Amino acid sequence: MPLILFNKPYQVMCQFSAQDDRETLADYLDIPDIYPAGRLDADSEGLMLLTDDGELQHAISHPTRKQPKVYLVQVEGTPDAGSLERLRNPLDLGDFVTQKSEVRHVQEPGWLWPRNPPIRERKNHPTSWLTIQISEGKNRQVRRMTAAVGLPTLRLVRIAIGPFALATDPLLPGEWKTVDPQEFRRQT
Template identity: 70%
Template sequence: MPLILFNKPFQVLCQFTPQEGRESLADYLSIPGIYPAGRLDADSEGLMLLTDDGKLQHKIAHPDHKEAKTYLVQVDGAIDAAALARLQAPLDLGDFVTKPSKAVRIAEPDWLWPRNPPIRERADKPTSWVAITLEEGKNRQVRRMTAAVGFPTLRLVRSSIGPFSLATHPLMPGDFIEVPANAIHK
């Protein structure tokens, strides 16, 4: 029962079913019987866990057992303390209110790979980086949160899920490793 850590590249679909003109997980992983434990939209990059164990997949992805996930987010503008405080508090996004989260301004991680294609650069408008840790994960939640506080997401990289982190398991986009399935329970 493998547990696969995979660094999903930008614009790769989080599914094995091919879609014409788009890369999917099948272009990177040929391990039979594995499925994603959680998803990342095509515009997001970073850590995914995949397994062939349905109970483990449920433990990782189900809302009652959500593993904490950290996202490194490059936002448009110089984010301020007021916006960070709003990100940390429950935030009304219209169709739901987020749970409290952790949000801190960070320097751009030195281990982070360049995105291909690169984000657009504007000399007259700065960008900043934020690490946001959630214990929930609704569709496009992080992007919606940063937009709601006035700092739209330019780049989003999931850096960790539970005990697993790209900082400690350095994988380039498209790379994967197998770890013991019981490592998630530690």
């Protein structure tokens, strides 16, 4: 029963079934009977966990288990103390209110790969980097959170899930590796 760490590239669909002219997980992972434990939208990139163990998949992805997920987010604009505080506290997004999150204004990490294609750059609009840690992960949640405080997301990279992080388990986009599922169970 493998646990796969996979660095999903930008614009890859989080499914194995064929998609019209779009790359899917099947283009990168030829491992039978594995399924994603959580998803990333096509515009997002970064760490995914996949397994053939339904119980493990549930332990990783179910909201009641509260596995922390950390995202590196490039936003348009420069966050001030007020916008960072709003992101940290429950935020009403209309159809739900987020839980508290951990948010930091950071420098772009030196280990981050360039995105292909690169984000559009606008000379009159500065960009900034944040790390945002959440445990719920609703559809497009981080993008909606940053937009709600006036900082639209330009690039979104999930860099950690539970005990696994791209900084300590370096994988380039499209690369994957198998880890012992007990490593997850021991650390959660």
